[in-house]
Amino acid sequence: xxxxxxxxxxxxxxxxxxxxxxxxxxxxxxxxxxxxxxxxxxxxxxxxxxxxxxxxxxxxxxxxx
Numbered sequence: 001x002x003x004x005x006x007x008x009x010x011x012x013x014x015x016x017x018x019x020x021x022x023x024x025x026x027x028x029x030x031x032x033x034x035x036x037x038x039x040x041x042x043x044x045x046x047x048x049x050x051x052x053x054x055x056x057x058x059x060x061x062x063x064x065x
Contacts, residue, residue, distance in 0.1 A: 006027075
């Protein structure tokens with residue numbers, strides 16, 4: 001999870017020579033919990049938006065047809 005979050009939120013590659021190996025020490029348990037919660041909310045939001053878009057497309061199709 002730390003590697004995923006590092007690349008997603010920090011935009012840093014594991015091979016970045018300007019950000020040496022102790023970067024893992026910066027990740028506290030609390031930071032991990034916050035990022036996991038945010039990720040979950042983001043995914044849930046994406047799912048809800050996709051459902052709403054599909055419902056709207058059905059309504060639009062019915063009104064045209």
